[in-house]
Amino acid sequence: xxxxxxxxxxxxxxxxxxxxxxxxxxxxxxxxxxxxxxxxxxxxxxxxxxxxxxxxxxxxxxxxxxxxxxxxxxxxxxxxxxxxxxxxxxxxxxxxxxxxxxxxxxxxxxxxxxxxxxxxxxxxxxxxxxxxxxxxxxxxxxxxxxxxxxxxxxxxxxxxxxxxxxxxxxxxxxxxxxxxxxxxxxxxxxxxxxxxxxxxxxxxxxxxxxxxxxxxxxxxxxxxxxxxxxxxxxxxxxxxxxxxxxxxxxxxxxxxxxxxxxxxxxxxxxxxxxxxxxxxxxxxxxxxxxxxxxxxxxxxxxxxxxxxxxxxxxxxxxxxxxxxxxxxxxxxxxxxxxxxxxxxxxxxxxxxxxxxxxxxxxxxxxxxxxxxxxxxxxxxxxxxxxxxxxxxxxxxxxxxxxxxxxxxxxxxxxxxxx
Numbered sequence: 567x568x569x570x571x572x573x574x575x576x577x578x579x580x581x582x583x584x585x586x587x588x589x590x591x592x593x594x595x596x597x598x599x600x601x602x603x604x605x606x607x608x609x610x611x612x613x614x615x616x617x618x619x620x621x622x623x624x625x626x627x628x629x630x631x632x633x634x635x636x637x638x639x640x641x642x643x644x645x646x647x648x649x650x651x652x653x654x655x656x657x658x659x660x661x662x663x664x665x666x667x668x669x670x671x672x673x674x675x676x677x678x679x680x681x682x683x684x685x686x687x688x689x690x691x692x693x694x695x696x697x698x699x700x701x702x703x704x705x706x707x708x709x710x711x712x713x714x715x716x717x718x719x720x721x722x723x724x725x726x727x728x729x730x731x732x733x734x735x736x737x738x739x740x741x742x743x744x745x746x747x748x749x750x751x752x753x754x755x756x757x758x759x760x761x762x763x764x765x766x767x768x769x770x771x772x773x774x775x776x777x778x779x780x781x782x783x784x785x786x787x788x789x790x791x792x793x794x795x796x797x798x799x800x801x802x803x804x805x806x807x808x809x810x811x812x813x814x815x816x817x818x819x820x821x822x823x824x825x826x827x828x829x830x831x832x833x834x835x836x837x838x839x840x841x842x843x844x845x846x847x848x849x850x851x852x853x854x855x856x857x858x859x860x861x862x863x864x865x866x867x868x869x870x871x872x873x874x875x876x877x878x879x880x881x882x883x884x885x886x887x888x889x890x891x892x893x894x895x896x897x898x899x900x901x902x903x904x905x906x907x908x909x910x911x912x913x914x915x916x917x918x919x920x921x922x923x924x925x926x927x928x929x930x931x932x933x934x935x936x937x938x939x940x941x942x943x944x945x946x947x948x949x950x951x952x953x954x955x956x957x958x959x960x961x962x963x964x965x966x967x968x969x970x971x972x973x974x975x976x977x978x979x980x981x982x983x984x
Contacts, residue, residue: 586720606889608620642656642715671701703754707726798936836909
């Protein structure tokens, strides 16, 4: 009887893993498909300088959201399934990060002449207020993704993102007169509709009245180390897309920032497809799924997709970039090839980190993340001044290669000690 029950539970976990992965993969594919259409229309209707400004504003927003999150998404996925007082956990993690977001955004806008002096549009008229509101909107959209995943309602992630990603394409045509700010605004305006449409079925299934939301400082103190360790890993993943466009803008030009951002966006979207599989794997193990049994399926799938991505974008990446603009196909293909060359290193590193998350091994997780971040920074100092945007891609490749080497060294000494 126990054997039969075990098989049933295993089948349920496998189905939940596969369906959840499918929902998130389709969500990322919709991002990729709409992203190609979005930036293709932007390239046709906006100048390269406008694209550079739009990329910078999107990067600035992402940076503010990232700094305020402190890696709480993995914490929500890891601990919410087991927590009996879900309202307390939700209120504690999201309440704390929301306060940080308001503070960071206010400081950023107050010191815009220092932080981003070339973004003059945020120094005029009512644009700072609109930017502030849109940052809050994008925070809510990201928070809902975490909740939908943790509550095993990933179909709502798919619904929300399809509405968001494709609606912004239509709005993009309306905001042409706003230039680069129109690119930024179309993305955030579409997010508002997506939030409303996806949240209604969620609250019908999980009425808000069921949860007693509260901030618990003792719980926050307990979860912060786990969140901060994951925050370090997110730094290594998002640093090139959020920070380096700002650095490239300051050192070079809006054009150079635009030439980097498009290939990075293509690469980043593909990475999120792979990470979606690991997110669902982490969630299912939090619900009691067997790590080894489910892990073989998850890791085989993610490695297969990584190899397929390397092959396709190395051979045909210039054709993909041509969908945006000929300039990107001519000047950004090398960047794209360098980024996808790093994919196998990236996948091995993320598998290792996911296993450490499941084990709640904060020290090993933080050390590995720190190695990758330090590598990106050191290699950036070497490559970026000489090679510009290509230097960012080389920094990413080398840092992830060092991370994989670090895993190999640790594994070697562990086996030798055993």
